[in-house]
Amino acid sequence: MYYYYYYYAMMTIVWWWWAPGVVGSYRGVEVGDARYAKPMLACDREREVAANMINDGYCDCEDGADEPGTASCASVSATTKHWCPNAGHEPTAISLSRVDDGICDCCDGSDEGPGACADSCDADAKRAAAEREIAAAVQRTGYAKRLEFACRAARDRKEAEADLAKVTESIKAESGQLAAAEADLERARQKADAAVEADARSRLHEAFHLHTLDAEGLRGLVLDLARRVEVDPDVLLRLARSANGFPEDKKPVEEEPLDDSAVKDDHILPAADVVVDKNKALELATYRRSLSIVLGQTERKFLKKLEQRVKDLEAKVAKKKSKVEKAEAMVADFRDDDGALLVLRRTCLEYDSSGYEYDICFFDKAKQGRTRLGNFRRMEGSAMIFDGGDRCYNGPSRSLKVNFVCGAEDSVVAFTEPETCVYVATVATPCVCEQPPDSPPPLPCKDPGLVVDFFNSAIRPLLAKLPFLSSSS
Amino acid sequence: MSSRGLVCIIILGIASAVDRSKFRKCGDTRFCRVHRNAAAPPPAFFVDPSTVALDDDTGELTLMLRGGGGPLAVSVQPHLDAGVVRVRIVDPARPRWEPTDVLLSETFALDAGAALETNDDKASLLLGDGSRVAITYAPFVLDLWGAAGGSQPLARLNAEQLLHFERGGGGDAAAAAATTSVEIEATGEEAPAATNEEEEEEEECADGTAWNGEACLEIAGYWEDGLARFADGSKEVKREAATNLKTSAALLDVSESFGGHQDSVKNGPTSVGADVTFPSAEALFGLAEHATGLALKPTTGEVGPKYGEPYRFYNLDVFEYELDEPMALYGSIPLAWGHSTSTGETVGAFWNNPSETFADVEWIEANEGRRVHWLSESGVIEVFFISGSPLGAMSKFASLVGAQELPPIFALGYHQCRWNYKDEKDVAAVHGNFEALDIPYDVLWLDIEHTDGKRYFTWDKLLFPSPVDMQRNLSKTGRKMVTIVDPHIKRDPSYAIHSEATRLGLYIKDKSGSKDFDGWCWPGSSSYLDFTSTRVREWWAERFSLENYRGSTTDLYTWNDMNEPSVFNGPEVTMSKECLSLDGVEHREWHNLYGMYFARATAEGLALRGRSSSSEREGGKRPFVLTRSFYAGSQRWGAMWTGDNAAQWSHLEIAAPMLLSISVCGFSFAGADAGGFFGDPDPELMTRWIQAAAYTPFFRGHAHHDAKRREPWSFGDPWTQRVRAAIADRYALLPYWYSTFARARFGGEPVMRPVWACAPTDPQALAIDDQWFIGSDLLVKPAVQPGVDSVDVYVPKGPSLFFDARIEHKHAKYEPGTLARRVPAPIDGLGAAVPVFQRGGSIVPRQRRLRRSTVPMRTDPYELSVALDASGKAEGLVYLDDQSTFAFRDDNAFSWTTFEFKANALSASVAVGVLPPALARDRATSLGIRLQENAAFQPPPNIVERIIILGLAGTPNRVVVRDGPALDFAWESASKRLVVRKPQLKVADAWIIDLEF
Secondary structure, eight states, X not given: OHHHHHHXXXXXXXXXXXXXXXXXXXXXXOTTOGGGXXXXXXXXXXXXXXXXXXXXXXXXXXXXXXXXXXXXXXXXXXXXXXXXXXXXXXXXXXXXXXXXXXXXXXXXXXXSOTTSSOOOHHXXXXXXXXXXXXXXXXXXXXXXXXXXXXXXXXXXXXXXXXXXXXXXXXXHHHHHHHHHHHHXXXXXXXXXXXXXXXXXXXXXXXXXXXXXXOHHHHHHHHHHHHHHTTOOHHHHXXXXXXXXXXXTTSOOOTTSOOOOGGGOOSOOOOGGGOOOOHHHHHHHHHOOOOHHHHSXXXXXXHHHHHHHHHHHHHHHHHHHXXXXXXXXXXXXXXXXXXXXXXXXXXXXXEEEETTEEEEEETTTEEEETTEEEEEEEEEEXXXXXXXXXXXXXXXXXXXXXXXXXXXXXXXXXXXXXXXXXXXXXXXXEGGGOOOOTTOOOOOOOOOHHHHHHHIIIIIHHHHHTSXXXXXXX | OOXXXXXXXOBOOBOOSSOGGGSOOGGGOHHHHHHHSOSSOOOOOEEEEEEEEEETTTTEEEEEEESSSSOEEEEEEEBSSTTEEEEEEEOTTSOOOXXXXXXXXXXXOBOTTOEEEEOSSEEEXXXXXXXXXXXXXXTTEEEEEBTTBOSSOSEEESTTOOOEEOOOOSHHHHHHHHXXXXXXXXXXXXXXXXXXXXXXOOOOOOTTEEEOSSSEEEOOEEOTTSOEEOTTSOBOOOBOOOEEEEOGGGTTOOOEEETTEEEOOTTXXXXXXXXXXXXXXXXXXXXXXXXXXSSOOOSBSSSSSOOSSOEEEOOOOOTTOOSSBOOOOSOOEEEEEEEETTTTEEEEEEEOOOSSEEEEEEEOGGGOOEEEEEEESSSOEEEEEEEESHHHHHHHHHHHHOOOOXXXXXXXXXXEOOTTOOSHHHHHHHHHHHHHHTOOOOEEEEOGGGSBTTBTTOOOTTTOSOHHHHHHHHHTTTOEXXXXXOSEEEOOTTSHHHHHHHHHTOBXXXXXXXXXXXXXXXXXXXXXXXXXXXXXXXHHHHTTSTTTSTTOOTTEEEEEOSXXXXXXXXXXXXXXXXOBOTTSOBHHHHGGGHHHHHHHHHHHHHHHHTOSSTTSOSOOBOOOEEESSOOTTGGGGOEEEOOSOBSSHHHHHHHHHHHHHHHHTXXXXXXXXXXXXXXXOOHHHHHHHHHHHTTSSSOEEOOOTTXXXXXXXXXXXXXXXXXXXHHHHHHHTHHHHHHHHHHHHHHOOOSEEEHHHHSTTOGGXXXXXXXXXETTTEEEOOOOSTTOSEEEEEEOSSSOOEEESOGGGTTOEEOTTEEEEEEEOOTTOTTXXXXXXXXXXXXXXXXXXXXXXXXXXTTOOEEEEEEOOTTSOEEEEEEESOSSBTHHHHSOOOEEEEEEEETTEEEEEEEESSOOTTSOXXXXXXXXXXXXXXXXXXXXXXXXEEEEEESOSSOOSEEEETTSOBOEEEEETTTTEEEEEEEEEESSSOEEEEEEO
């Protein structure tokens, strides 16, 4: 703190010291900036101020153009920056708020009064150059690997596409089988339904003592009934036509006898079961016994078997479909990319941070110790999202976002938890290294197919001539 | 205690998200029922005329009351500070515990010129300023009459005969209690509507287990919501609190039971209560802290929209508190102000009682004033009556309990907090973002997770391996750090604080008096230091020394949370009333003081830290302590905030009324967490909140650990730039904030002021609590609703016109007593988003240069904004000191510059070490400021770089420093303002600038 007090004592003096500068060489202005080489300085788009107002310690332009070398215009609206020449290092442009604030921001100390800061430009430049060199080396190595990975991904993708085609084909076949099985099942079900219906009718016949009546008896009964309840003759006529299988509105065809097969039934209930109660009779009229009672064991088993077959086929198709969708999604994720990241599919990385052990298996799952941080869900831009992990004590279910940066090797750089149970990891990997600026254009991938062909056509025959190898193959 | 006659009703039900059933209501509380719903009126009290006596030396009037048990002693002490009268009513036979540390001094200067007049049925104490205290004997009523006389007393004590004094004790005393207290019977009103709900007697879960909705499971811990947690992370399902109602057969059983917690009330009933009437008041204010509007609503009587419950004072950690409820919150200041716009006078009643207290508010019919019925569980009756102009009365109150301590200036900057910045990398990243985006801030905060297992004064070794380097990295750019230190101490024998506190016997005892109280809080099983004890406070203060607090630096300050105290498994999430202090006094007596004592011990520790050796005289760095719990006078030890609010527009809206209530109760350094603690604000809410909070005294962004990140850059541009501009606004106005805080410290006036206090005769001002004054010169009304881009601003009646302070809005001029409609409040109005009006007749200082923090601003130049009144005059004060130490208090190392504009001349005059004419010497000395010309003090060398004058009729021909050079100036006709360029005169100097027309 005392450092500041020392500085404050100097401040007012410094303030005058710097202002105003010589035209063309103002503090905080890049050497050779033509704007500052004229007698009038243009600022705030439409205004001009006299050159003697530059760096005079008073803010005349809202954009700060007249005070690049003081903090007078430091404000939210200032767009002007203070230019640090930083001889021996790269020039920088800093916010006007940093000028003469007692804190050294430029490596040459030009943002503070004379003597306030040590010049660290040479050291900074050396350090920066070293850092750049390392970064460039990493990028070169990383990018070379990335190309290799991309080729591998291209092969993988080709294989995936071939697999996809195969699966799609087999889905077609299985879909056909499924349709056939569904048809079989439908037929069997209809048959069974008919049996249930027949069963119900026969029970109804018994309940109303109809099963023992012959055709004549039935006719008599119908006529008796019609007389007793005063049935409209037209209704009777229509019902009779219908029972004979004719449209109701046409005249009955006398020649065709009524089909009495419906009333003949093998199952005759004992008389004791005969229902006389009116309500029971009505109930019986609408009651259908279940399939399992009506059908025989063989029929039941057959139906079940058909059902199972449909189910199995459905599951098979669904599984394959999801496989296809996944494969499609993966291909789609890297549509605009070389797919190099796909090599991480088989990679898991470990990381220790502040006493916690993290495991990330890319495109799969992530853990913190034994706690699940989530399963791979999707790519979000170039970031990998895991979610649905274990719930937090008193909080949400855990999730992880992995951001990738260029690195020579795969490694976890940082693992943070910015919000409770929301994790963010930074992973260095060659997979995202950009092409170094001065590197030659990448060579096309070696086609693995050619290698295999060459092996098959040239090497294998040679090998085959070696008896000790051919015998083992 | 006998349990015969108990009607135990347990209702099985699932508590709602905001668990109101966890907190007691008046009906659940014996003494409140006795006072408030008494079936028969309490006994009347009569003055024994033979006992009325005046002590001629001091002016103290004493008398005895008869009725309702043994005699009660009344003492009336008129203060020399005109308008302040203290009235005490005690039981002379059985002295009770009373707080000794609330009042600034126990020996106030009394009005020795008081004269007594008596006759058969009344006495009258005539005071030096012409006011008087009139006492009617039968029944006892005390009336306070103002100097101006008038047709009504200013205030009346016991006009409604609600004076009630339970005598406690067993045996005779219990019998006395039985005769004076009439219990209500268990009625349908008391029993919650249970008829249609499942109603059954439930077995309680065994000790160590709790109900999970299906079964009793073993408890793994507790959380701040007061519910147990199980091993799988799931939480207890609360079966609604058991309410025990006593029938009249149980009159003598004064034990209490609530939410499964028992209280035997071993000393018997000792409650006290009395009514205070404000006959001419049109509105009441105060009674902080409640999440309610500024003007108090009635809780009883026939008039007005009512709350169903009285305002409650019992410092509690209320998890996810509700709005517009008179429920107790974290802090208590039992002070009510009655205001009359016909006289412009305010009368206050400060009910100085730190035990559980209720205040029943009544609007008397036919506009016959307002009434507060105070009732406290224990202690004595001590009421201070305070009258005067609104600001004058508040100053007088400050002289009683202390003024707002002057914060070090960094504390007025922006504070960035979150539960939690995870580790040193996180801290560096957040700091780095502020740096990269050039957003000013002063303090970065660390919540409980920075500690080693919630052991305060320690650091998590893995997350924070190098705390000193971390703090240095912040302080390099002028920033500070705050760490949290809570009062619960982890019961871990290997934790030095615990083992030493145990060895020295510093913990609060359980009801047996022999065992250290053990309750559950963040660290699990915890004990609580007895901060009511001087010895404990001194020991605690030493914990903050750089040697004891490893990893601390002098740039580290402190946040005191959970100091109600919060006890997760205690009744109402606090400590049992039966716990005992080291002096053997029940927690019941001092509950509402605990938070204040804790923050005080902490502040004393930080102040101690600034001194390198004991021989060095006082003058170390000012402490900065933020407290959640407080009592009257807590402002002497730092700042407060309104606790765990929520990221909702309604919580943004309630912030202003809550802060205003707290301010008028004497606590100026107050804020609400910007963004809202629970939940996620959308960018609009976050931005509006930062914009509004920038104009409140304590300005901190904070967030719950489940909430998404919400630092200024979290929503990206344009939001980042909006938030940045709002924070920059705050920094530009810091010279005004600091001078206003200095006026609060030297004069006792609040920093954030309600409109009515600044416009005492304007009836329309009484209802306004969504706009406020900072000091006396700036009127602020931020937009606090979604989707709006303008607000209506009420310009109060009075002598002053107002100017929009924003050039972007052409400094529009508004006449007093008008509603300025659709004043622009554009959310994207960088630097002009918040409607701020400057009072005509005022001069406001600013520092326009955007900086990283307050440190580089220390010597930056000033801009003076002069807003003329109708007669072409204006006045303003700027306070300067070292901004960080107590030299202002101990060495009178400060200066006040009075700027005055009149007759077309702006003059500056400086008072160094003494007061400017506008401030009262007596007030400052009563607030502990030494005043003496101080030639040794060199005020900071800041200069004035720009003067803006609003309200001139036209442009002058010349602007010239008297006996000096002519100055450049510009007349900006669109906004009718004169800008004087580069006067380059010192702020703390004498000079005159003439405008020549």
